[in-house]
Amino acid sequence: FGFLLYCCLLGVEEETVGVVAGWFLLLHVMIMNHSPLLLLLLLLVVGLMAVPDIERQALNDLYKSTNGEEWENKRGWMEEEGEECFQWWGVYCDDDGHVIHLNLNKNSLSGPLPSSLSSLSRLTTLEMRSNDLSGPLPSSLSSLTDLRTMSLDNNKLSGTIPVEYKSFCHMTFLTLENNELTGTIPPEMSYLSSLSYLVLSQNSLTGPLPSSLGSLSHLVSLSVSHNSLSGEVPEELSSLSLLSYLYLDGNTFTKVPSSLSSLPSLITLKIEDQQEPQPQLLKAKSNEIKPKSSHPDGLWWAEGYSFSSPTLFWLGGSLCLAMLMVVLTIQRRQEQQYEAIP
Structure with missing residues (x-):
């Protein structure tokens, strides 16, 4: 009970307390039953929980490089006794003591x-x-081939997206939103064959949207909004059968292909706030998008673009993509009311 109270005062996570308490209980039983062999095996297993020296040094480097003294929570970091994984706040290890998860969100x-x-x-x-992370994305991270989730959004990271990241063959979740990244989106991102979520919005990325992204067959969400991307949105995206969320708004695309309307899983498509030149919008005549209510001739037009004149398009047809929302900042021509398309 004293150990549990001590852990609570230190703020140790409940799961960690339970695991360690279980080891102490087993240790007590072994001692009371005079089982030196089992006790020796237990001590060997506990010893394996120590973070390897090279990984502990990497954690210390992270602490020093990111102004660890100012972290909101730094328990166990840079402490001589902080060798076991559970003593480092935000660090999670496997049974061998190797670091498998770093969670330092909102930690200054x-x-x-x-x-x-x-x-x-x-x-x-x-x-x-x-x-408040700054500087470039380390290309050396590309050696972490087991990495499945990398979430570094809402920082001040700058420079380009390293081409070397093509080695993230197991990556499923990559979010770099709201940083200061520049340059183009590497076509080599298509090597991330397991990717489900790619979020690159609110940076300063330029150039075209790579057509190679159309080979990411597991992609569910793609967000590149509010960059300076240009050119045509590639037709190849129409082959992404699992794509449910596509955010293209706030760029300078010149054409959005009508084939996107045939995506079977698409729920949300955002393409508003495009700058000059005027993009060619997708045509919705042959798919199942319907307006919220009837309107003479079914004519609607889109605002939010730098249009020289209203662009008309037809919203008739049968019901197939009933849940699709095309966010265009739609306005009725006569009633002057803003309305989304369900």
């Missing part, structure tokens, strides 16, 4: 990410959202 990290993070060879999840 500032400064660049150290390249030595690549030493966390078994890392599967890297979460550092909503901090």
Whole structure:
């Protein structure tokens, strides 16, 4: 009970307390039953929970590089006795003591990410959202081939997206939203064959949207809104049968292909706030989108673009994509009321 009270005062997570308490209970039973062999085996297993030296050094580098003294929670970091994984706040390990998960969201990290993070060879999840991280994305992270989730949105990361990230063959969730990234979206992103969520919105990315993204067959959500992307939205995106959310707004695309209307899983498509030149909008005559209520001739037009004149398009047809919402900032020509298309 004293141990449990001590852990509560330190703020140790409940799951960690339960695991450690279980080990102590088993240790007590072994001692009371005079089982030296089992006791020795237990001590060996507990010893394996220590973070390997090279990984502990990487964590120390992260602490120093991101102004660890100013972190909101830094329990166990840079402490001599902080060798076991459960003693490091935000660090989770496997049974061998290797770091597999870093969760340092909203923890006042500032400064660049150290390249030595690549030493966390078994890392599967890297979460550092909503901090003040700056500097480039380390290309060395590409060696973390087990990485499945990398969430670094809402920071001040700059530079380009490293081409080396094509090695993230197991990555399913990549969010870099609201940073200061520049350059183009690497066509090599298509190598991330397991990717389900790709969020690159609110940066300063330029150039075209790579047609190679059309090969990401597991993609559910693609967000590139509020960058400076240009050119035509590639027809290849029409082959993404699982794509449910597509955010293209706030760019300078010149054409949105009508084939996007045939995407079977599409729920939300945002294409408003395009700058000059005027994009060619998708035609919705042959799909199942319907307006909320009837309107003479079914004619609607879209605002939010730098149009020189209203652009008319037809919204008739049968019901197939009943849940699709095309967010265009729609306005009725006569009633002057804003309305979304269900």
